[in-house]
Amino acid sequence: MDNSLAKIHLSVDCTVLGFNGNRLEVLLIRRTGEEGGKEFHDMKLPGSLILDQEELDDAARRVLTELTGLKNIPLQQFRAFGSMSRTKDPKDVHWLERAQQAHVTRIVTVAYVALVKIGRTITRDLEGSEALWVPVDALPQLAFDHNEIIAAALDHLRNGAVTDPSVLYALLPRKFTVTQLRTLYEVVFGVKLDAANFYKKMTQMPYVVALEEREKGVAHRAARYFRFDKNAYNKTRL
Amino acid sequence: MDNSLAKIHLSVDCTVLGFNGNRLEVLLIRRTGEEGGKEFHDMKLPGSLILDQEELDDAARRVLTELTGLKNIPLQQFRAFGSMSRTKDPKDVHWLERAQQAHVTRIVTVAYVALVKIGRTITRDLEGSEALWVPVDALPQLAFDHNEIIAAALDHLRNGAVTDPSVLYALLPRKFTVTQLRTLYEVVFGVKLDAANFYKKMTQMPYVVALEEREKGVAHRAARYFRFDKNAYNKTRL
């Protein structure tokens, strides 16, 4: 009975993105596996199989908390990845079966993105542990189809930011300079923007509010800090 | 072993959207079920369980072809739906188990959207069959979480159309008037647009090309037909 259906395993994977002031980075987990008797090291997205009765969103939240120690980070599911060829690399299959203690032929994963402030994420749990930030434009070959998942997550971010630019402020520190904001726009949309015009445009937005505090220790005129005002932003949309 | 993992079934569901010249419609399937001895009728999205070894995208394509007879329609996966509460309605569980001949506690579905030209879709297979177009702003209560899936599909369409408006032309007939195009924009984005300004703006786009042919049989000045030029469009983006 029921044997026309695959024995499918289901997992979640989280693409945690951060902005280091210069480019986008993704949080990856070191993986140690074995291939033909030899040990190897590579990286993968933080993920986990879904537990019995566990909601997808809860599973994603669980993974994120276990990894970063952070809670209440908005996570957004954006796509499932379920190609048969996800498990075409024997390295991955071998690793999976050792980790799961079960025969795995097919694993469908539900992918999430989270946008975090890099500074606040690197808690003691992360230091020297198995997690690390890697620039998204310099990724090595990752486990499974994780390179593809990250590419899709970036695409999702870009699309989301067009409709609702407020998501970008989740990537900036609470206090940020206009230059940081501009660099973020440049890196997300892959464009070059005029600094002077961008400055005027953004600082006249009611939701980008100036603080008294200024940058310190830079070898030039210190930039003013701004913060994002969620309330003011929401008022700009109906 | 392996009993900490749920026995999960996996399916695909297709949200096939069309534009009837006035509003968006979605293609639904009539469903006949049984509840407490009484037969009932309602509607659901076209979907199917994934076959063994079948790619997700292939499953979606298969469903779409079986339903509409059309092939080569671009389908886009946009999200998985896997909440435990998807099967909270006993009606749905009962229906599933009768259809699947198996005990089903949890079914995760991978959702796709397809945009089609309504006129070309209604083939003989559809006439009098179990499929029908229903306006998305007048949907009854559907099976499972299909109302939610359709809402997400519309959201996905809106977001996609902001970044890449060319997707909208998949919803229009090959020859269309500017008024049809404008109504589509209005209905997708939920806004009212000035007819004169929209006309000038669109007809000056290099990818909206005027044809000689005009509308016939309308009780006023006949509108000119235009067509969408994919090549010209692509040249406008890098």
Add this chain to the structure above:
DNA sequence: AAATCAAATTGTATCAAATACAATATATAA
């Protein structure tokens, strides 16, 4: 056949936003 209707299409004027780029200000470093 002429007048009428309704929507298509064209015109024009105004206002707002995008862009270019010069000029000024101000932390630290030399």
Add this chain to the structure above:
DNA sequence: TTATATATTGTATTTGATACAATTTGATTT
């Protein structure tokens, strides 16, 4: 004290958005 590197402000120009009046043209009505 001057030099350097950005931050920030100014100004002029171009382009696009918006409002709305005017004209055109099939079909229908008189």
